[in-house]
Amino acid sequence: MEADAIIIGAGACGLMCAVQAGYLGKRVILLEKSDKPGAKILISGGGRCNYTNLFASDEQFISNNKHFLKSAFTQWTVEDTISFFETYGIQGKEKTLGQLFPDGKNAKDIVGVFTELCHDFGQQIICDAAVTDIEQTADGFSVSFDKGSKSRTLKAPKLVIATGGLPIPKMGATDFALRFARKHGLNIIETAPALVPLTITGKDEDWYAALSGNSVFCEVSNDQISFEENILFTHWGLSGPAILQISSYWRRGESINIDLLPRQSVVDLIEEERKHNGKLLLSTLLNRYYPKKFTDALGKFLPLEKQVAALTKVELETIQQTIHFFKVKPAGDKGYDKAEVMRGGIDTKELSSKTLECKSIPGLYFGGECVDVTGWLGGYNFQWAWANGYVIAQNI
Incomplete structure (x- = not known):
């Protein structure tokens, strides 16, 4: 021996x-x-x-x-x-x-x-x-x-x-x-x-790709678990610590939810602003919390150039859903080449x-x-x- x-x-x-x-x-x-x-x-x-x-x-x-x-x-x-x-x-x-x-x-x-x-x-x-x-x-x-x-x-x-x-x-x-x-x-x-970036394809692919390099602090969750850390937009989808974490619990065909403003209520922030400065644009408010490029990209879903005082009940609901319940259905992951484990x-x-x-x-x-x-x-x-x-x- x-x-x-x-x-x-x-x-x-x-x-x-x-x-x-x-x-x-x-x-x-x-x-x-x-x-x-x-x-x-x-x-x-x-x-x-x-x-x-x-x-x-x-x-x-x-x-x-x-x-x-x-x-x-x-x-x-x-x-x-x-x-x-x-x-x-x-x-x-x-x-x-x-x-x-x-x-x-x-x-x-x-x-x-x-x-x-x-x-x-x-x-x-x-x-x-x-x-x-x-x-x-x-x-x-x-x-x-x-x-x-x-x-x-x-x-x-x-x-x-x-x-x-x-x-x-x-x-x-x-x-x-x-x-x-x-x-x-x-x-x-x-x-x-596992601990792997997720890919986005289809009609939303260009929207994510245009945001490549932008990082946002979020809560990412599915039916099993949630993580509060940064997500990173890439030219092929999503990465960053929160995405890597949730990827270990994600299965192909499932959606994940992203709360883009965890621990705060975007509607409460708007209502508070209405009391003091109703003429403030929604875009100006959101720029306090996100990189400008990301705020601009949210214009696909939100009335950014509207004053907060003029937002309707339906628009507030849309803002609430977009900011706190941003749904993503990844097409797949980047595979073992990019996986940590x-x-x-x-x-x-x-x-x-x-x-x-x-x-x-x-x-x-x-x-x-x-x-x-x-x-x-x-x-x-x-x-x-x-x-x-x-x-x-x-x-x-």
């Missing part, structure tokens, strides 16, 4: 698993398909890396079994993540909504913590390693892989598959974990892009929530994005990956 465990995938989960195994005196070998470890970490948050969220709990995750997360999050908490990185010189700085970024550092520093610790612990990271075959043996697993023109086989009693999901194929994302799971009869919860994955019923070991294949563990656990935007998915890596390391 070359090691105590072989880890396929040197992403967030795999790297944390290797380091935590090192603390316990266990030797692991990481096989990474890309030319460097932590490729997806390096591009996260525009290279700044939102590495956890102060409010992370099972409430911010989508899964067929949300209770599955509780054991991992009890074993490795947000406080554990913060303490871990602080130990190695990464101080957290909160941005918005509990999002924690490295203060004065970036994603390279996050990856650097892991690669340096792997070096210190003697954990081997083999990059450009394309796994070609996995065989279950009497005493563990045999993993064959190609590196350049050479083929090699490693053996270990435990195997960890932490190869991520389908988003961002150009970064090396593959369906490796899903294919392996299906081959061995494990159930897969239907997968789809994957929804769905290996059914949690196939795994032990306490160890993440596969129930039907002893010694095999799945962690990270390939499992049917999908977090919100804002560091939640990293917290899940770190917790997975820690839990698996305790059991390999």
Whole structure:
């Protein structure tokens, strides 16, 4: 046996698993398909890396079994993540909504913590390693892989598959974990892009495209959930934090509602203005809350050049509906190329929530994005990956 465990995938989960195994005196070998470890970490948050969220709990995750997360999050908490990185010189700085970024550092520093610790612990990271075959043996697993023109086989009693999901194929994302799971009869919860921009086509396409680059603070909702953050208009539809969040809960054919002025009533604002300055144009009032280009675009629906005192009851109703109940029916999404994460994955019923070991294949563990656990935007998915890596390391 070359090691105590072989880890396929040197992403967030795999790297944390290797380091935590090192603390316990266990030797692991990481096989990474890309030319460097932590490729997806390096591009996260525009290279700044939102590495956890102060409010992370099972409430911010989508899964067929949300209770599955509780054991991992009890074993490795947000406080554990913060303490871990602080130990190695990464101080957290909160941005918005509990999002924690490295203060004065970036994603390279996050990856650097892991690669340096792997070096210190003697954990081997083999990059450009394309796994070609996995065989279950009497005493563990045999993993064959190609590196350049050479083929090699490693053996270990435990195997960890932490190869991520389908988003961002150009970064090396593959369906490796899903294919392996299906081959061995494990159930897969239907997968789809999540935290992904939504597209608009048809008669309204040009209206959205003309607003490209404009950002507006909104409440975006559907029958399941709502999010208050910015939306961003693009030449192909809608993006921005609020749209990415709702996309994880959206299904093709459904509509979403956008409240363009959350926490306020546009009709109340108009009525208040009528008392003091009835000659004020509706456009002037709305310009207080929106970029002028966006206000102008609302002219397709609203009587912008009318004085607030002259607005009729029917017009007030139209304004109310347009501002607070702006309905959008996306045509689709931008797919895995633009998705932050994957929804769905290996059914949690196939795994032990306490160890993440596969129930039907002893010694095999799945962690990270390939499992049917999908977090919100804002560091939640990293917290899940770190917790997975820690839990698996305790059991390999």
